[in-house]
Amino acid sequence: MGKIALVFSGQGAQYTGMGKELYENSAAAKAVFDMADSVRPGTSSQCFEGSAEELSVTVNTQPCVFTADLAAARAVAEKGIKVDCVAGFSLGEIAALAFSEMLSDEEAFRLVCKRGELMDKAAKANPGAMLAVLKLSAEQIEEICAQFDDTYPVNYNSPAQTVVATKEENVDALIEAFSAVKGRAKRLAVSGAFHSPFMADAADGLMEYMGGVDFSDPQLPIYSNFAAKPYEGDYKALVKAQVENPVRWQTIVENMAADGVDTIIEVGVGKTLTGLIGRIDKNIKAVKVENLSDLEALSDI
Numbered sequence: 001m002g003k004i005a006l007v008f009s010g011q012g013a014q015y016t017g018m019g020k021e022l023y024e025n026s027a028a029a030k031a032v033f034d035m036a037d038s039v040r041p042g043t044s045s046q047c048f049e050g051s052a053e054e055l056s057v058t059v060n061t062q063p064c065v066f067t068a069d070l071a072a073a074r075a076v077a078e079k080g081i082k083v084d085c086v087a088g089f090s091l092g093e094i095a096a097l098a099f100s101e102m103l104s105d106e107e108a109f110r111l112v113c114k115r116g117e118l119m120d121k122a123a124k125a126n127p128g129a130m131l132a133v134l135k136l137s138a139e140q141i142e143e144i145c146a147q148f149d150d151t152y153p154v155n156y157n158s159p160a161q162t163v164v165a166t167k168e169e170n171v172d173a174l175i176e177a178f179s180a181v182k183g184r185a186k187r188l189a190v191s192g193a194f195h196s197p198f199m200a201d202a203a204d205g206l207m208e209y210m211g212g213v214d215f216s217d218p219q220l221p222i223y224s225n226f227a228a229k230p231y232e233g234d235y236k237a238l239v240k241a242q243v244e245n246p247v248r249w250q251t252i253v254e255n256m257a258a259d260g261v262d263t264i265i266e267v268g269v270g271k272t273l274t275g276l277i278g279r280i281d282k283n284i285k286a287v288k289v290e291n292l293s294d295l296e297a298l299s300d301i
Contacts, residue, residue, distance in 0.1 A: 128193025
């Protein structure tokens with residue numbers, strides 16, 4: 001049997017009630033929610049009862065999704081599943097830092113709270129938009145982006161999907177440009193142009209904050225969004241870099257497969273990563289764990 005990876009979901013799939021079943025049925029998951037409430041009171045109630053509008057605000061989304069992600073991962077570990085490596089999509093990488101023991105759960109939670117605060121501030125100071133582009137290669141998308149000011153491919157999600165960040169005034173013309181070469185672009189419901197130079201101030205602020213944070217060496221490989229390979233070297237620089245640079249998700253999955261991973265468990269919110277993994281490598285078994293029935297189904301692995 002090959003290796004098992006855990007991957008932590010990112011911002012965008014949050015919903016009212018996320019994590020509640022695991023909170024009620026797993027002591028390990030409950031401990032994560034209790035930790036979050038001790039640092040940021042009301043986090044659990046936001047996850048379980050917050051409105052869609054409330055949960056879509058970045059300063060709420062990031063700590064709530066982090067908590068649901070890490071709680072699901074702890075429930076998987078509590079079930080006795082041996083994990084060989086981890087990765088997280090965007091903010092999911094911060095939960096992966098905790099699971100790999102580079103930071104304590106509380107340190108990672110405080111870091112994601114600061115990250116959300118800084119990215120929200122940067123998004124308001126440097127407004128932008130994001131588009132998911134389908135049916136075009138990454139190379140085609142890069143060529144079109146180069147024809148527009150302040151326009152960047154930011155999430156290399158799968159061979160069939162790349163997300164682009166741009167300034168507001170470019171959106172309509174950019175959609176037309178992709179359509180002209182038989183691509184399809186859809187605007188995403190996000191509050192900023194994440195993983196791009198629009199987030200430079202947030203990245204700098206996060207680096208300053210991390211001056212007071214001590215990172216330990218990972219206890220299992222954690223694949224970096226920025227480098228698409230396991231963390232090594234300057235850990236803080238990698239955390240900073242992923243805020244203002246593309247998420248190379250397709251390459252992460254390809255590198256995991258090359259390193260012997262044949263099963264990936266998506267933990268946390270939704271099944272976005274499970275779907276992307278299926279489009280990247282059909283030989284990988286991809287499953288999700290976000291509720292009790294998912295957790296119980298893991299006996300099939």
